[in-house]
Amino acid sequence: MAGGTWKMQNKVRPGVYINVKGDGKPVLTTPLGRLLMFQNEPLGWGKKGIIELTATSDFTALTGHNNTDEVLAPVYEALKDAETVLLLNDFAGGAKSTSTKDGVYTVNAKYEGEQGNNISVSFAPSPLADGANTRDVTVTTIFGTKQVDQVKITLPLPKADAIAAAGLTKEDQLEVHNDYVDITFGTNPADVTKELNGKGEYPLYTAIFNGLTQSAVNAHLTGGSNGTNHVADDMNDYLENEFYAVATTAGWDESSNIHKLLVEEIKLLRENVGIKVRAVVPNVRGVAYNYEGVSTVLNGYVLNNGTVVTPNIAAARFAGMSASATPDQALTYAQLDDAVEASPKLNNDKTIKALSAGQIVFTTRAGQRVVVEQDINSLTKFTDTKSKDFSKNRVIRTLDEICTNTTQTFETSFLGKVSNNEFGRDLFKANRVSYLSGLESQNVIRDFDPSNLSLAQGDDKDAVLMNLYVTPVDSMEKLYVNLIVR
Structure with missing residues (x-):
């Protein structure tokens, strides 16, 4: 099954090709709560490939470690908010x-x-x-x-x-x-x-x-030995074939090339394959990724027990939060209940600089509260087709939800099953109108009218051209007040 974006109606493979444009012109399974992670050092135990973990998993049997062991620190942080971590434990050799x-x-x-x-x-x-x-x-x-x-x-x-x-x-x-x-x-x-x-x-x-x-x-028992970590070599295969919402390289040293590899593969999946997944990477160095599918984490936080969570582990926490966030939810000012202060703390100027650079920042609020300052991604250079709205993760989650649901619906209920004539296209339109009206009732989009959606015969007999105009809803984030004293 193919997918991705399109410039001309010249595709060969059957599939769904969607252009998302910033001005709004041109039942199904969900990956919600599922986070793909990449083990940064050999576990010395566990099956080769994906180990599926939840907060109640038997970590010793599956990974050979307690969930609080340092080698699993990114997983432990991620599972505070993610429902499921898909941990890639990929190695060669060993005994x-x-x-x-x-x-x-x-x-x-x-x-x-x-x-x-x-x-x-x-x-x-x-x-x-x-x-x-x-x-x-x-x-x-x-x-x-x-x-x-x-x-x-x-x-x-x-x-x-x-x-x-x-x-x-x-x-x-x-x-x-x-x-x-x-x-x-x-x-x-x-x-x-x-x-x-x-x-x-x-x-x-x-x-x-x-x-x-x-x-x-x-x-x-004796004689057991660890294999060589092959995660970076094979990660692209898992990124394309696993079912998840967000992938992260949390836990890896920032000097590793794996962060750049993840970003490039996420771009490829979103633009060329049609898989709308997102990435979260640690980014103390301030690398400018400038892409709406990638969020970067600048700092960390201190837990109630005094443990300092470094930025490359804190990235796992935000990745878990992002994987579980719904399209009608923004993580701006989302609180980390077990944290007491950001680490390092950034002053006002540094916070503004970080947000302008498209970075996730943890900040300390009154009452020893630690929050996500703003739920944004790394997109900072805006164009006619990618406005500032595209830098907000809630908006991206909405657009990704529409793309993913449309793809799944077409694949499972229409592709190869329904005739490409006016009657068949009307069936598909009715399905989409019902779905989009539901999103409006959930405050995911607003002002939707069936006339915002049109379907027509494409250039080929088996092609359908769909134009859809949507207006995503964002969350309240700024309050400007005129307080007038009489």
Whole structure:
């Protein structure tokens, strides 16, 4: 499915091509609350690719860390406002930690990485009852000092009737799997058979039973190593194929080229592919990106507990806020409930300079309140087709909502399904009029009239030309008062 902007009606691929112009001339899923982030250093654990995280996720199982660990600081800040963080954990190489007792068990960590070296597994046998054909063994998995899993397995005595009663053959192997380890019992059966030749009809189960039930066994995993971080190399593929509202390079050092790469890809997605997503990048250096799809964060803040959140971590907080903000909402003066002051604090002149440069600034208000000074993006050079309105994120969210909803509606309900004649175009127009009237009732746009929308046959028989005039609603931000004393 193609998309993007258009200058001539000469597109080849079926799709939706939308021009958004500043003067207003020329049910569906939503990415609201979903934030795409890029892990800036190896986690040493977790699946390769996207790890989906919410505030209630099991961070230890998914990332190998507590959510408050420094390596996850951007994620922790982002999830104060984002509903879901899609964390790209992309690496090459690395090794899983392991522990093996020949012929008895092999324990492999679930993922590559050094965090697997913190895993240990214990095998504790229960007393063998008189006349019993089986014996229970409790398998406990410990990550660091925390028990993360415990199961009980039942081993048949290594004799024919017990194994047959368990529904096993001498070739069968027992397994245990959880979020941390994969355990296989009776590994290398050929070797076991050779070593235990003449020791019974079922040497595999003789090895397992004797190895696990004579006394408690503790296995500590070793040999895990981290791979090389490949996030910057593969990020474009994920930017184009994941479902999110905002992407951020929060947490990365400002000297990294990844910030520029993200901005360029966001421009490409918005202009050439038709995916209306936005970016948030830390920007203490004051790089002039000058684009309505990119917001930059200049400073940070201090939390209630005294923790100083630096700008490159604070960018994750604003990115989470931006991902969750609706088209009828501006983040101007949105309060950070757990912060007491901006860091560094900017005086009036520096604040005005930063806002004029299109930067997000955290400011301190009376009563130890920290707020987003103004919900703007990095667009600072205005043209006839991109007026100052385009520098306001609420306006951009409105335009992006209309573009995304129109694209999804056309793709799912009209493309390839409805004839391109007057009747078919009237159906699509009725759908859009209903949708836009709904946005007006939600105070997202104003003064909408069905005559503001027209559809006509395009240059090709399969093309539809749609012209739409909308007036986004912005929020009150400035109050000018004449106070007259009589």
